[in-house]
Every structure is written in C-alpha cells, then in structure tokens.
Amino acid sequence: MFKAIVSAETLKTTLDSVSVLVDECKVHLDEDGIEIRAVDPANVGMVDLRLSAEAFESYEADGGVIGVNLSRLEDIAGMADSGQLVELELDEETRKLHIQIDGLEYTLALIDPDSIRQEPDIPDLDLSAEVVIEGKDINRAVKASDMVSDHIALGVDASDELFYVDAEGDTDDVHLELTTEQLIDLQAGDARSLFSLDYLKDMNKAIPADAEVTLELGEEFPLKIKFPIAEGQGSVLFVLAPRIQSD
Amino acid sequence: MFKAIVSAETLKTTLDSVSVLVDECKVHLDEDGIEIRAVDPANVGMVDLRLSAEAFESYEADGGVIGVNLSRLEDIAGMADSGQLVELELDEETRKLHIQIDGLEYTLALIDPDSIRQEPDIPDLDLSAEVVIEGKDINRAVKASDMVSDHIALGVDASDELFYVDAEGDTDDVHLELTTEQLIDLQAGDARSLFSLDYLKDMNKAIPADAEVTLELGEEFPLKIKFPIAEGQGSVLFVLAPRIQSD
Amino acid sequence: MFKAIVSAETLKTTLDSVSVLVDECKVHLDEDGIEIRAVDPANVGMVDLRLSAEAFESYEADGGVIGVNLSRLEDIAGMADSGQLVELELDEETRKLHIQIDGLEYTLALIDPDSIRQEPDIPDLDLSAEVVIEGKDINRAVKASDMVSDHIALGVDASDELFYVDAEGDTDDVHLELTTEQLIDLQAGDARSLFSLDYLKDMNKAIPADAEVTLELGEEFPLKIKFPIAEGQGSVLFVLAPRIQSD
Numbered sequence: 001m002f003k004a005i006v007s008a009e010t011l012k013t014t015l016d017s018v019s020v021l022v023d024e025c026k027v028h029l030d031e032d033g034i035e036i037r038a039v040d041p042a043n044v045g046m047v048d049l050r051l052s053a054e055a056f057e058s059y060e061a062d063g064g065v066i067g068v069n070l071s072r073l074e075d076i077a078g079m080a081d082s083g084q085l086v087e088l089e090l091d092e093e094t095r096k097l098h099i100q101i102d103g104l105e106y107t108l109a110l111i112d113p114d115s116i117r118q119e120p121d122i123p124d125l126d127l128s129a130e131v132v133i134e135g136k137d138i139n140r141a142v143k144a145s146d147m148v149s150d151h152i153a154l155g156v157d158a159s160d161e162l163f164y165v166d167a168e169g170d171t172d173d174v175h176l177e178l179t180t181e182q183l184i185d186l187q188a189g190d191a192r193s194l195f196s197l198d199y200l201k202d203m204n205k206a207i208p209a210d211a212e213v214t215l216e217l218g219e220e221f222p223l224k225i226k227f228p229i230a231e232g233q234g235s236v237l238f239v240l241a242p243r244i245q246s247d
Numbered sequence: 248m249f250k251a252i253v254s255a256e257t258l259k260t261t262l263d264s265v266s267v268l269v270d271e272c273k274v275h276l277d278e279d280g281i282e283i284r285a286v287d288p289a290n291v292g293m294v295d296l297r298l299s300a301e302a303f304e305s306y307e308a309d310g311g312v313i314g315v316n317l318s319r320l321e322d323i324a325g326m327a328d329s330g331q332l333v334e335l336e337l338d339e340e341t342r343k344l345h346i347q348i349d350g351l352e353y354t355l356a357l358i359d360p361d362s363i364r365q366e367p368d369i370p371d372l373d374l375s376a377e378v379v380i381e382g383k384d385i386n387r388a389v390k391a392s393d394m395v396s397d398h399i400a401l402g403v404d405a406s407d408e409l410f411y412v413d414a415e416g417d418t419d420d421v422h423l424e425l426t427t428e429q430l431i432d433l434q435a436g437d438a439r440s441l442f443s444l445d446y447l448k449d450m451n452k453a454i455p456a457d458a459e460v461t462l463e464l465g466e467e468f469p470l471k472i473k474f475p476i477a478e479g480q481g482s483v484l485f486v487l488a489p490r491i492q493s494d
Numbered sequence: 495m496f497k498a499i500v501s502a503e504t505l506k507t508t509l510d511s512v513s514v515l516v517d518e519c520k521v522h523l524d525e526d527g528i529e530i531r532a533v534d535p536a537n538v539g540m541v542d543l544r545l546s547a548e549a550f551e552s553y554e555a556d557g558g559v560i561g562v563n564l565s566r567l568e569d570i571a572g573m574a575d576s577g578q579l580v581e582l583e584l585d586e587e588t589r590k591l592h593i594q595i596d597g598l599e600y601t602l603a604l605i606d607p608d609s610i611r612q613e614p615d616i617p618d619l620d621l622s623a624e625v626v627i628e629g630k631d632i633n634r635a636v637k638a639s640d641m642v643s644d645h646i647a648l649g650v651d652a653s654d655e656l657f658y659v660d661a662e663g664d665t666d667d668v669h670l671e672l673t674t675e676q677l678i679d680l681q682a683g684d685a686r687s688l689f690s691l692d693y694l695k696d697m698n699k700a701i702p703a704d705a706e707v708t709l710e711l712g713e714e715f716p717l718k719i720k721f722p723i724a725e726g727q728g729s730v731l732f733v734l735a736p737r738i739q740s741d
Contacts, residue, residue, distance in 0.1 A: 072419070075394050079387065103425065104391055109418035140573070144598055147569050171603035172566070178597065319666070322641050326634070350672065351638055356665035 002029045002064060002090035005057040008080035008101070010230045013208075014051055015077060017229065017236045019070040020202040021045050026113045027068055029061040029090075033234075039120035045199045046120045046239040055233035057085060066090065066097065067111030076106050122239060127216040127224065128189030129156035131163045133178065135211040135227065141165040141176050142204045146197055148172040151243055155192030156217055162186075163215075167197070184212055191217035193242040203238045249276045249311060249337035252304040255327035255348070257477045260455075261298055262324060264476065264483045266317040267449040268292050273360045274315055276308040276337070280481075286367035292446045293367045293486040302480035304332060313337065313344065314358030320346075323353050369486060374463040374471065375436030376403035378410045380425065382458040382474065388412040388423050389451045393444055395419040398490055402439030403464055409433075410462075414444070431459055438464035440489040450485045496523045496558060496584035499551040502574035502595070504724045507702075508545055509571060511723065511730045513564040514696040515539050520607045521562055523555035523584075527728075533614035539693045540614045540733040549727035551579060560584065560591065561605030567593075570600050616733060621710040621718065622683030623650035625657045627672065629705040629721065635659040635670050636698045640691055642666040645737055649686030650711055656680075657709075661691070678706055685711035687736040697732045 014036075018025050021040045028035040033052035039045070053059040080086055080101045087100040099106040145152040148169030155164050163183060165176040180186045207213055207227055216224035225238040261283075265272050268287045275282040280299035286292070300306040327333055327348045334347040346353040392399040395416030402411050410430060412423040427433050454460055454474055463471035472485040508530075512519050515534045522529040527546035533539070547553040574580055574595045581594040593600040639646040642663030649658050657677060659670040674680045701707055701721055710718035719732040 072394075076391075079391055103423060103429065104387060105422040105424075106391065106394075107420040107422075140598060144570075144573055144600065147566075147600075173599075173601040175599040175601075176597060177599075182597065319641075323638075326638055350670060350676065351634060352669040352671075353638065353641075354667040354669075 002061045004059045017206040037119040048237040051234035055230035067113040127218040129191040129217045130187040131215040132185035135207040136209040144174045158188040158190045249308045251306045264453040284366040295484040298481035302477035314360040374465040376438040376464045377434040378462040379432035382454040383456040391421045405435040405437045496555045498553045511700040531613040542731040545728035549724035561607040621712040623685040623711045624681040625709040626679035629701040630703040638668045652682040652684045
C-alpha cells in the first residue's frame with residue numbers, strides 16, 4: 001500500500017539524483033519515507049537517497065518495494081509546473097502506479113524489482129578529511145578540469161589547511177585551491193585520490209549550486225558526496241570509487 | 248492588385264497556422280481580406296484561415312490569387328521585430344511580392360498557383376458536441392499523450408458533462424477529464440473519435456496558450472478546431488480526419 | 495616578460511574578434527599594449543586588433559611574442575563571470591601561460607610562434623567612401639542577404655548620398671538603403687564592391703550591436719570595417735577582399 005502527495009520540485013530532485021547513475025531502480029516505500037539505493041553497471045558510482053515522510057504533503061506506505069523506469073517518471077513529473085502537486089498511488093493488483101497532476105491521470109507500468117540490478121551495500125568508510133563546500137564551487141572545479149583531462153584529483157593538505165583540485169592534461173593543467181576561508185568547513189587530514197571525471201560530471205548535475213555539500217576524502221579511497229534535498233527532509237549520498245593513480 | 252501593411256506579429260501568426268500542414272499554399276487576396284485553404288499531402292488535416300482587411304494597418308486588393316512558399320515568407324517576417332510593420336506589394340507583371348521592413352526590401356518570387364495542390368472543400372459537418380477550452384489545456388493533453396502513444400482519443404460524456412482525452416500505450420496510459428467548471432463552455436452530446444497525434448501536435452503548435460479554442464466533435468467523425476487570431480479580426484479552422492478505432 | 499590583469503569581458507571580446515578568422519594567432523606583447531594581426535588561410539579576410547595597456551587593470555610587458563590557441567583560451571575565459579578579473583602571467587622558461595580566475599589556476603601550453611601562419615601586411619588603401627553605421631544595421635543587412643544569396647554587394651551612391659546593400663539570389667533579392675539620416679556619418683564617393691557573405695557573417699559575429707562601425711569602401715576594392723572595443727581603449731580592423739563582380 002502506497003499513497004502520497006508530493007511537490008513536483010521534490011519529485012524531480014529525487015529522480016534526477018538517481019537517474020544520473022542508473023536508468024531504473026528499486027524504491028523502498030517504508031513507513032517513515034522512501035529510500036533508493038543504486039549502483040551503476042560498472043560498480044564505480046553509488047547513490048543512497050532518503051526522503052522522509054515529512055518531505056511529502058501526505059504520505060502513507062507499509063513497506064513495499066517497487067521497480068521504476070526513471071526517465072519515464074521524470075517525463076511525467078516534467079508535465080507539472082514547479083508549484084504543482086503530484087499524487088501517487090500504487091495499484092497493488094495491477095502493479096501500476098497511478099499519477100495525477102491537476103486532473104491529468106497517468107498510469108505507469110512498474111518494473112519487476114527482481115529484474116533490477118541488486119542494490120549495493122554502501123561501504124562504511126573511515127575517511128581522513130571532511131570538506132563542506134558550496135555546490136557551485138564543485139561545479140567550477142569539474143567544468144575547468146573537464147577542459148584539460150578526463151580525470152581529476154581531489155585532495156586535502158592538512159598542514160596548509162586547504163582543499164585542492166588537480167587536473168593534468170597532455171599539455172594544459174588546472175589547479176584550484178580553497179582555503180578554510182573559502183570553504184564552509186574543513187576537518188583536515190591528509191587525503192588525495194584520483195577520480196573519473198565522467199562520473200563526477202554526472203553527479204555534479206544533481207548537486208544544486210547553492211547546496212552545502214559535504215565531501216569525505218581519504219588517501220586512494222572512495223569519495224563520499226553528501227547533500228540535503230527537499231529543504232533538509234531528504235538527503236543524497238554519492239560514493240565514487242577512486243581510479244588507480246597513474247603517477 | 249494587392250498592397251497592404253500588417254504588423255509582423257499578425258503576419259507570423261498567419262503563416263505559422265498554415266505552415267504546420269503544408270510547405271506552400273494559395274492565398275486569396277479578396278476585397279475584404281485574405282483567405283487560405285490547404286490540405287496536407289495525406290488528406291488528413293485541413294486548414295481554413297481568414298484574415299479580414301481590418302486586421303491590417305492598410306489593405307487594398309481586388310481578388311487575385313498568389314502562390315507562396317511559406318517557410319521563405321516566414322524567414323522574411325522573422326527579420327521584423329515584434330512591434331514593426333511589414334509592407335507587402337504585388338508586382339503583377341513580374342509576379343513577385345515586394346516586402347519592406349523598415350527600409351529593408353525583399354523581393355520574393357511567387358509560385359504559380361496552378362502548381363500548388365488543389366484547395367480542399369471544408370466539410371460542412373453536424374457534430375454532436377462542442378467544447379470551448381483554453382489553448383494551454385490542449386497543449387497539456389497533447390504533450391502527455393505523446394509520452395505513451397501515437398494516437399489520442401477525444402470525447403465528450405454527455406451524462407457526466409465532461410470532456411476527456413485518452414491515450415493508450417503499450418504499457419502506460421494517459422487520461423484527462425475536464426468538467427464544465429474547468430472548461431469555458433460545453434454543449435454536451437456523446438462523442439468520441441481517435442486521432443493521429445502527429446497531426447494534432449502540429450496543429451497544437453499554432454494554437455496560442457491563451458486562446459479560447461472551440462472543438463467540435465462527433466462519434467468517429469472529424470474534429471474541428473477553431474480559434475481567433477489577430478485580436479479577433481481573423482480566424483483559423485483546422486479539420487482533422489479520424490483514425491479507425493482499434494478497439 | 496608579461497603579466498596582466500584584464501576583465502573577463504574585455505578578454506572575451508578580444509579573442510572573439512580574432513577567432514572568427516583563425517584558430518591560432520601570434521600575440522605581440524608590447525610595452526604599451528597588445529597587437530594581433532592575422533589572415534585566414536584563403537587570404538580573403540584579415541584582422542588587426544590593438545588593445546592598449548589602459549584597457550587592462552594592470553599591465554606589464556616588454557615586447558615578446560606568444561602563439562595562442564584561440565578556442566582553448568576562449569574556453570578558459572568562459573569560466574569567468576562577466577564581472578570577474580582574469581590574471582595572465584607568462585612563464586618564459588616553460589613557455590606556458592598561467593591564468594588565474596578567482597583562485598582557479600589554468601596552465602596553458604603556448605604554440606611556437608614560428609609554426610603559425612605569417613602575419614599579413616595590412617594594406618594602406620585610399621578608399622573613396624566612408625560610412626559610419628550602427629552594428630545592428632550591419633547585422634540586419636547580413637542576415638537578410640544570407641536568406642537569398644552567398645554574396646553581397648555594398649555600395650555608396652554619391653549623388654543620392656546613400657549607402658546600400660544588394661544581394662541577388664536565383665529567385666529572390668534583398669535591397670537595403672540607408673540615407674545620411676539613418677547613418678551616423680557618410681563621406682560619399684561612388685563605391686561598389688561584391689563580397690563573400692560567409693566572411694562577412696563571421697566578421698559580423700564580432701561586431702557589437704551598439705558599436706559605431708566605420709566602413710571604408712571603393713570600386714571593386716577591399717572593404718575596411720573598423721570598430722572600437724574595451725570602451726575605446728582598443729580597436730578592431732577587419733579587411734575583406736572583394737569577389738570579382740559577376741555582372
């Protein structure tokens with residue numbers, strides 16, 4: 001049983017955060033909110049999204065799981081204006097999701113959850129550095145690095161108390177340093193890892209420019225990217241596996 | 248003899264309403280205004296456009312017919328800013344149309360009207376239901392239906408006094424109901440017909456979001472779509488042939 | 495030695511004015527400002543751009559020459575918001591240009607100037623007519639002419655005191671006349687030359703709509719197009735070779 005009303009904006013944000021990694025996903029409809037965990041086919045990027053019942057205008061669920069085609073649901077959500085509400089109701093018998101937007105009814109066939117790639121276990125990592133940074137600074141670093149290279153190093157220099165980004169191309173290089181004054185927060189410990197820019201570009205698409213984003217970093221360890229959605233009543237966690245350093 | 252001055256906006260609206268169906272058309276230059284009738288190559292969609300002399304800043308004509316390449320004339324009209332006036336003058340001898348926009352002179356070669364597909368007879372149909380609806384509601388119905396199917400059913404339920412749209416796809420469905428409160432007007436009689444979404448999408452492009460659009464519907468009958476242009480001093484009528492019902 | 499700070503806007507304008515003709519160029523870093531001269535591979539269009547030291551926030555140079563990949567430098571400049579400053583510093587040893595935008599450091603490999611096509615001698619022509627015209631009127635003439643033809647005639651009628659544009663297509667023609675009242679200035683002498691529209695379209699892209707543009711014209715002679723940049727502290731001169739008249 002699942003019946004909920006949610007703002008079009010919150011629904012779009014939720015779907016966009018997952019669709020940057022996968023085309024279809026399982027959605028857990030728990031009593032206190034929804035959770036989506038997914039990993040991309042190459043096992044390089046993971047997402048763990050939670051949206052609490054408070055993020056909805058109304059919410060009733062009792063613990064089922066549904067399989068969803070994300071781009072189809074994004075198209076439907078795209079029919080709503082930003083202020084509009086979207087009503088969702090699961091028909092248990094037909095395994096279809098009924099979606100209503102201001103009189104418009106859309107019946108979406110769901111996917112058998114067993115046919116969707118298994119959900120990942122989000123690794124519990126003890127990472128040496130934590131950086132809190134504005135979404136727009138991540139965007140800048142990713143865009144500039146993309147001009148010269150297809151990978152990017154993120155690091156923290158504990159003694160100089162700064163977060164840095166390095167991208168080395170065949171002829172040109174990009175380097176960005178942000179000090180504690182330019183960051184929202186920094187818990188410094190030496191850290192540096194290399195990542196695929198392709199994945200980071202996709203994840204970056206889901207990060208709002210004005211979000212407070214928490215990055216957790218280690219030495220040749222996965223990167224954790226965490227930011228709130230739905231005015232704090234939901235959260236997105238991306239985990240990105242490192243590339244082997246080439247130097 | 249034809250000599251007229253018209254606002255760029257009115258000219259663009261006129262051309263766009265016809266170019267959604269055909270590439271070239273005959274334009275009747277009558278004493279009291281212009282008329283364009285055209286049918287697409289597959290004989291599925293027709294347009295009958297009238298623009299009275301009052302829609303022009305100045306208008307003189309004595310009953311000729313010219314053949315026009317619509318996209319070329321649209322390109323020229325596109326050179327004018329929205330507030331600007333476009334001067335049109337026919338050179339009977341050379342069969343060219345002289346177009347002036349703020350000092351810019353464009354000489355457009357006309358097409359021999361006899362080489363253009365014959366104009367259709369607009370069928371005089373007695374249809375059972377009439378719906379007056381805002382242009383933006385048609386847009387919504389067409390966009391949503393296009394996500395799931397390539398045809399769309401439009402109907403009126405006389406007993407429940409509502410207008411509805413149905414689109415059935417292989418897995419997903421779209422349904423929209425508008426009651427008398429959500430419509431501008433409804434003269435109910437049972438009606439339902441199936442249409443090609445491709446044609447309706449093209450016609451929809453020509454319908455302003457804020458227009459009051461009159462739809463006339465029957466049981467397995469053509470659809471009539473009528474809306475005013477040029478602040479009521481012109482009108483567009485589309486007629487769309489039904490598809491054979493597949494159910 | 496070269497070290498300068500310039501607004502992102504001035505840098506972009508400078509690069510765009512040259513990149514419409516060539517992909518890479520030599521930049522002369524003189525004591526009193528920079529100069530760029532370039533000619534396209536077909537020897538049809540030339541540019542001579544000067545930007546005085548006063549156009550920079552700060553400027554130090556002692557006469558070197560660097561070779562630059564324009565699109566790469568345009569991409570970097572594009573990372574800056576319109577109000578931001580761009581810091582440029584030449585590393586003589588590595589032959590790299592260090593570019594800083596609000597903490598973001600970009601290291602750009604330069605091109606060996608000897609590998610870049612030789613700079614043209616800008617011809618010293620005594621042309622019979624001079625027209626001062628708004629950039630947006632050039633844009634209009636070029637756009638309209640492009641609808642009908644791939645070449646364009648520019649001329650001055652000395653007795654009628656007007657500047658005109660003619661484009662003749664296979665079926666349609668465009669003609670534009672601007673009198674002394676519609677021009678900013680006209681020093682009339684009979685002139686008429688035919689030009690390739692492709693080149694003029696590219697040059698037009700670099701001309702601001704609100705610029706006062708000086709055109710110098712002769713009879714079957716090259717066209718000179720001159721306009722100020724950086725609030726008058728720089729200038730761009732395009733020279734366009736005529737096509738042989740076909741009439």
